[in-house]
Amino acid sequence: MAEPTKDELLARIAELEKQAGAKRSGRMEFKVSEKGGVSVYGLAVFPVTLYYEQWTRLLDSVDALRSFLKKTKAG
Numbered sequence: 001m002a003e004p005t006k007d008e009l010l011a012r013i014a015e016l017e018k019q020a021g022a023k024r025s026g027r028m029e030f031k032v033s034e035k036g037g038v039s040v041y042g043l044a045v046f047p048v049t050l051y052y053e054q055w056t057r058l059l060d061s062v063d064a065l066r067s068f069l070k071k072t073k074a075g
Contacts, residue, residue, distance in 0.1 A: 038051070
């Protein structure tokens, strides 16, 4: 296997810096896995991954979740 060229290494560094910048910006990104799970990146260190049916159940419960969060908010 050949060693990468300087230009290839610089391009890879630029790509990684761009990815790291997006993660630090707090911006959320969504990706679909090979198995069909939808992952949300940018909420925490690790992605949150649920399947379609789980996301729809969660989204259908948004009002109840917001109410629960308000009632249980610390401080």
